[in-house]
Amino acid sequence: MSTLFHRYEIGQEVDMRQPLDFNRRSRLKDVDRAFKAEIMNVIRLTDMEKLFQIRILDDAERERFSFLAGQFVMVEVPGYGEIPISISSSPTAKGYIELCIRRAGLVTTVLHNAKRGARIGIRGPFGSHFPMEKMKGQDILLIAGGLGLAPLRAPISHVIENRADFRDVYILYGTKDPSQLLFDYQYEEWRRIDDLIMRVIVEEPDESWTGPVGLITKLLDDVQIQPHETHAIVCGPPVMFKFVCGQLSKMGMPMQRMFVSLERRMHCGMGKCCRCNIGSTYTCLDGPVFDYWTVMNLKEAI
Amino acid sequence: MLFKTLAKEEFRNLVEILSDSNEVVGPKRVGVNAEGKPIHHYLPVESFDEIDLGYENTEYSAKGYFLPFTENLSEFKFGGEDWDQQIRYEAPARVLVGLHACDIHGLLKLDKVFIKDFFPSPYYIARRRNTFIVGVDHEACEGGFCRSLGTDTVNHGFDLFLTDLGDRYFVSIDSDRGFSALQQVKTGEITNADTDKYLDTRRRIADSFKTHVDVQNLPNLLDIEFESDVWKKWGKKCMSCGSCAMVCPTCYCYGVTEEVSMDFTEAAKVKRLYSCNLLDFALVAGGHNFRPDRETRLKYRYYHQHRGFVESYEEPKCVGCNRCGRVCLAGINPPDIIRDLHAEERV
DSSP states (O other): GGGGOOOOOOOOOOGGGOOOOOTTTTSOOOHHHHHHHEEEEEEEOOEEEEEEEEEEEEEEEEEEHHOTTOEEEEEETTTTTTEEEESSSSSTTSEEEEEEEEESSSHHHHHHOTTOOOEEEEEEESOOOOOGGGTSSSEEEEEEEGGGGGHHHHHHHHHHHHHGSSEEEEEEESSSSSSGGGSSSGGHHTSSSSSEEEEEESSSTTTOOSBSSSSSHHHHTOOOOOGGGGEEEEEEHHHHHHHHHHHHHHHHOOOHHHHHHHOOOOSSSSSOSSSEEETTTTTTTOOOOOEEEHHHTTTOOO | OEEEEEEEHHHHHHHHHHHSSSEEEEEEEEEEEEEEEOOEEEEESSSGOOOOTTEEEEEEEEGGGTTSSSEEEEEEEETTTTEEEEOOOOOEEEEEEEOOHEEEEEEHHHHHHIIIIISSOHHHHHHHHHHHEEEEEOOOOTTTGHHHHHHHHSSSSSEEEEEOOSEEEEEEESSSSHHHHHHSSSSEEHHOOOOOOOOHHHHHEEEEEEEEOOOOTTTHHHTTTTTTTHHHHHHHHHHOOOOHHHOOOOOOOOEEEEEEEEEEEEEEEEEOOOOOSTTTTTTOOTTSSSHHHHHHHHHHHHIIIIIHHHHSSOOOSSOOHHHHHOOTOOOOHHHHHHHHHHHOOOO
């Protein structure tokens, strides 16, 4: 009588036997299988943040892994947990990714204590990306506050590697105090790039600080833009979006030309666990990158 | 859709045949509540007689057989400095007898999220395909407002669906395997008299629904009433216990934690169904909570049910079973909240 109702084995599905690729969102796959990866290198950025260079171990998996600026990965530390982290490195850098991680909870603390060569898991990439293609031939404002420089570093790399595709580029960055500045060893390199203006501001300077003092919006006062030929990418704490995007809006920039990256709690990255849900919008699927008009229409988004 | 008639005794035979090689789950009477009304749960049964097809409703929906409250997503085996991840998709062949239309609609809604949307879930799909579903028609249950949401009848998502014609069942057949199963027992062809009786029964059932909830234009109303005092009023009562999400046939949110064995040789990634009413649902690293107040969390649940899900899938997530209303210790229930929203007056 067992012929009445055959047991179905999902492992036999053709899609399940294809190489694992998270960019193929609509295909059936081992959604919880992580690429095994190792921490190649750890770079101390501040007291709280470290930059991890991570390499997927399997050659074929590493070769297949590709992402766009603004996307994130789920970082799995077996036995501890899994966390969403946006990718800080250039999408064109083959063979490794860089993740800037602040020590904030259980998994991040374990990562901060991890040694070179430690084996972790990576799932992804997930989420939407900054539409760099749309920004071609225009001026670009890259604006970050605090830890926001971590997700902003991927589009910065893209812009620098494709400098000829863009007109004037501004990088505006602000933190609470000078000790919190991330990637400070790179500013000099960025400043030397043709028609790239890099400005850094802090709220609470120390004795050695010679730059401007105040909130990030103050840096916008000196920026002249042609609102309909400029795009802005804004990364940072939600309160910053209101002020920066509000000021850009006053300068005449349409909200659909401003892109922000939102942060939420996530347990899956695939639009299932609902933890990142804002209304009906999954930050992991439809975001983390949204244009500001969309954000304005999301209840409780910022 | 194909139809047959099936004598009640033959249905018993069918379930017994199916139970030879598969687990059978059905509505089982487990006790009585304080008012003396019977309590039913969908539980594995040993014999056909344990199934009470005349049940009014079950405390929990049947979603646990598709989205278990706790499940291991994967396991890690540690060795030296390395680890190995193992994933199994365990889905026993199971026969689920006695689902009401609303619960089948619940599964159809979950199908949209876990099968038809991005990143189809192998865990869910394996269970769904390995579950043979026999639905059953019933008269309205107390407080159920499924008719307002169009979930009092169902046209697909099951293998067989039974409508009681007195001495036999009018069977709707929605799958090849359902059709094959029926060939193992004696069935009858549909006569004109059967059809008349079936339609009469359907009409009687449709007339039995007394609770109506006005869900017309609800997504828009929810947007307009986002700051409404209605949320304060009900939020004050809410104890943020999460019971509503546990009994809901369509609430699917979850949390993942990792658990290490005592000898540190292995760890499991454990998924647990969660509730958006729980305090830390939207808490992020660094301590910021996007929904710190009870009222904002309660409101969020209603927004996902009646606005968010509509935006994604063109239909509300709610099936109108009112299980959340019955289980709530604070007396919070969808008909009252939605009525309040419609009645809200601005000063």
